[in-house]
Every structure is written in structure tokens, then in C-alpha cells.
Amino acid sequence: MKRTRWLALLAALAVVAAGCGGGEEQARPLSIMASWGGDEQAGFFEVINAFTKETGIPVVYESERDLPTVLPTRVAGGNPPDIAMVPRPGIVGGFVADGVLTPLTDLVDEGILTSNYAPAILDLGTFDGEIYGLLAKANSKSTFWYKPASFQELGVEPPETWDELVAIVDDYVAAGKTPLSVGGLDGWTLTDWFENIYVRVAGPEMYQKLFVTHEVSWTDPTVVEAMELFQEIVTPTDVKLAGGAAGTLSTGFIDGFDVVLRGEAEMYYEGGFMSSFAAQNFPELVGGEDYSFFPFPEIKPEFGKPVVGGGDVAVVFNPTDQAAAFIEFLSGTAANEEWATADKGAVISPNSAVSLDVYADPLKRLEAEQVVAAEIFVFDGSDLAPSAVGGDAMFTGLQTFIESPDDITGVLEFIEGAAAGAY
DSSP states (O other): OHHHHHHHHHHHHHHHHHHTTSSOSOOOOEEEEESOOHHHHHHHHHHHHHHHHHHOOOEEEEEOTTHHHHHHHHHHTTOOOSEEEESOHHHHHHHHHHTOOOOGGGTSOHHHHHHHSOHHHHGGGEETTEEOOEEEEEEESOEEEEOHHHHHHHTOOOOSBHHHHHHHHHHHHHTTOOOEEOOTTSHHHHHHHHHHHHHHHHHHHHHHIIIIIOOSOTTSHHHHHHHHHHHHHHOSHHHHBTTHHHHHHTOOHHHHHHHHHTTSOSEEEOOTTHHHHHHHHOTTSOBTTTBEEEEOOBSSTTTOOOEEEEEEEEEESSOOHHHHHHHHHHHSHHHHHHHHTOSSSOOBOOOTTSOGGGOOSHHHHHHHHHHHHOSOEEEOHHHHSOHIIIIIIHHHHHHHHHHOTTOHHHHHHHHHHHHHTTO
């Protein structure tokens, strides 16, 4: 068993330490690189400290905000960290192709991974049939925010399907209320809308082919179908969107939710992280009671309710015993519960062995349940695509769509023009 190997290492180190006068000899430090600073770093340090306390292995942490740029340079220079927390699966795939990563199953028993993580989670770090990366923390971008009291007044329940969502939008319009707020000033909120619609229309394989490999064109009928559904829910913009098109495009993502919490609109779509901003800006409101979320509704039954999300994938460059010990620790319940309950920087754990009871916040508990139970989990598509597409072209194109929702063809041809030169 792999666990026996690194436990033997720790025992040997203890013997050496005893022979050198009571602990002067230390285990070789384990180096870990991630992009986290501030509260995120503080939360991860609680995991690191627990690991060192259990194993005696010291950890050297490197915070690198521009990790997607710096890490490949370090690898090319022959000086990678032992472990890195990579924010994009595509980067992991590149490292796998270069032959610089160690399969995690060379370090820990595969059963540890398969018993604690759903197939949809493990698939994110699986390449050529081998598990090279482990989703260490996650978030859902398939959370649709609403006010339970408003739904009760309207006489509706959280929708299960897109058609039911559209019906609620229409019911609000009929009641003289503004159904939606959208923070379109930040173009990525619009890409999140599209991604959730598209994966429900075309499924995860087509999603990958659109964003990752560009085997699917932006003018493909599936993309047009997704945009027509998007069009259905936002038009006419001056009736369905708070502030109309102009107001939408001048409203940031935090302010977009504030509009709903102030009572100026009824629903807001964005990720589970919005609960933190709501708590900061409206401390008098109770999360889970005054505002909550339902999963982004199903469009086609065969795809159900996929989770579009993000997170960081742990990968191993140097297959030392210390690295093996950390991956095994990170895969277990204790580390994940430590991180999920951190005083600062608490995260949603994709580890299915973590009890939902550890989440004191009911909204975090609801988000964790959604992530762990996901049969389909895909990464944020705009982050998977080249930046010229996922950032510049999609941002501009979808903001133009809000201004001119009838010009779907023009919008998609614009994005395809950028994609044609970016892959």
C-alpha cells in the first residue's frame, strides 16, 4: 500500500531526529505553489498546518497570482514546485502532454480517490485514462438566486426546467415586476449565462469541443439554439431586465445582486460566491431565508442539471514521499473538513466523504451538496478557451447581444472570427 511507504518514511525521519538530539533533523520541506493570497491563503494554511502536525513534514508555500504564466516557465526551467494547485484543467492537460506530471495513482491507492470523489470530479483531472489532477476545492456557477417570499407571493416554486423558469419570468412581468437583474458590465457574467445554457443544450462533450478544441464552430446550430434560449429570457430587455439593456451593461456583478436584494428586481443568476457579498452588503438579511438559490434549470432531460464551476486542481511534479503524503492527506476527510470550516477562506469541498453538517452556512451547505452530487461537472468555458475568445470576444459579443438581442448571427460570427485565429 502506498500509505505504508510514506508512513515508513516518517518513522525513519523520527529515528534520525532522535539520533540527532531531539528533532534537529527535519523532513525535506514540501513545496506547494498556488495562486491564493489573503483569506484564501489563510484557509489553505489551516490545511497545511494540520498536515505538518500529523506528519512532521514542513511545507514551503509559494503564492503566485499569475500562476498560469509563471508555472510553465518554472517547469521549462527544471525548477517546478513539488505540487501545484492549477486553476485551469487545460493547463494540466498541457503538462500531461509534456510528460512532466506524475499520475496520482502512482502515489496513493486509487480506491482513496474513487471512494471520496464522484466520477464527474475525477474526470476533470483524468487524461488518457490516468488521474493526474485532483480538484482540491470547488465552486458552483450553476446557482440561480431568488427571494423565497417573492416566489411565495407570486405563487410559484423554484423551477426545475427552463420552460418553468421562462413562465416565472412572464408571471413577474404580468404582475408588474422586473424579473431579472444582470451584472453585464462584467462580461464574464454573460459568459456564465451562456455556458450554463449551452451545456444543457449540447452536453459536456460538445461543450469541450466548443471551448477547448474548437471542433465545434461558434456558428454551429447548437450554439444558435443556446443563444435563442438566452434571447427568450432577456427580451424585451426594457421589460425583463432591471435598467434595460443600458442599465444591465453599466451594472457590475456585485451591484447586480444588490439590485435584487434592494427589491428592484426579483432574480439574479451568478455563482455560489454571491452569498458572501450579500452577507457583507445586507447584513440584516438572512441567507437561506430572505434570499436563496435553486440549481440552474434543466433544458434537455438527457443532460439534466450539470454544474458549471471552477476550482483548483492539485498536480504533482516531483513524486517524493512527502508529495505522496500530502496528496493522501488532501484526499481524506480531515483535510477537507479543516478547509471547509476554516476561520477565513473556507471552501466548498468536492470530497463526498465530507459531511454536509460541517457547513454552518446553509447556502454553503446547499452549494456543497450540488457540487458533490453533480453527475456532470464542467469548468467555466471562458476560462478553458484562449483568452482572445473566452475573454475579449465573448465579453464583447455577449454585451453586444444584450444591446441587440435580435442579431444572434452577427454576434456568433464575431466570436467565431476570433476563435478561428486563436486555436
